Amino acid sequence: MKSIRNSGSFLFSLKLLDKLVEKLYNTISGEVSLLLGLRGEIKFIKSELQIMNAFLRRAEGIQDVNEAARAWVMQVREVAYDIEDCIDEVSLYLLHSEEHGFVSNLFRPKRWFGRLGDHRQLAAQIKSLKSEVEEVSKRRLRYQITELNKGSSSEYKVAEHDPRMAALFVEESQLVGIEEPKKKLLGWLLNEDDRRLSLVAVVGGGGLGKTTIVRKAYESPNVTGGFFQCRAWITVSQQHSIDELLKDMICQILPTPLVGLRKMNMAKLIEKLRKHLEDKRYVIVFDDLWTPGAWNSLELSLPKNELGSRVMITTRINKVAESCRAIIPGHIYQPEKLSDEKSFDLFCRRVFPGRACPDELGSLSRDILKKCDGLPLAIVAIAGVLSSKPKKDQRE
8 A cells, every 4th residue: 555554663653543533533423424323433443543642652762662562553553554544445435425416315215225335335344443443452451562661750661571472473383382282272172072161271480481372272263263252361460450350351352342341349340241251152361370369359250151161371380270270170281391403493483584594503503592491482582682683793
């Protein structure tokens, strides 16, 4: 479409969203939204764009933007282009309609029926855009990208880089050792013979790639393609508010925003979740769980409905996994460190994509990998640093 699409700057994203917020409402919030019954969708898209714009303004000018935030900005930009394309189509549609007396002839049945296909197509496009915007917004919460820390000065900075993020945004073709654990997890998730609400816990020390393994299973087409009617990804971490985690679940699970959500207490939130989930097959992930106490509160929201629902957790602590399994029966999977050869394979895929490791760097690469001790996240992190350097700097 536009050549400027390749720009990587926050500034361009800001200018684009500034223009879109105004253009969106001016172009399609009037007669089209009224005729198609889409005023709510248009209002939602506008509000979400304004929130995204606020985030980009606060992130603008930051020199060291973390990888998750950068990936999210790219997704915002792509959605913005989709919205702009839709606005252009609607503008042409309105122009064509005016030339043919569309507005004045709305209530002449034959003319109206002739345009019905166009109406439906436009309505479907706008509803699809709403879903896109909604998903991008949920990712801000899911990956904690919106969490901004205020420093000693008046400037804001993006939350400190979480090394797990680098692995989450790596294409699966560049990962090593993921297929076997992913297959095992999917076998437990999709077992139709087990109708109980059951647990899949991934347990192990930091850097083993627990979150990445669960994420790849969670995003598998077998899981996203309709097997589960509801799904949500909740990042718990050491510092958390149970109320906020429950609200996040509701935002991901309910198809439409819940009125009064922000004012609800824990009991009400749990009630809403149980009521919505009681007749559905669902999969919920609680990533980075640290205490049995957090689990004891969160699991109250999960009805045991005998429909084959699943709960997945990641934790570093065996005791936490066992506490979870004491309440909801299931499976515990413990990832292993990568072998020397698999470590080298992963490293080379990241540092030398599409080509073999140069002979003169082979020995040095293996020395670096010894310090990574077979931990996938350590390998991805160091490979990410090296891959961003010119070849001359890599040798140094």
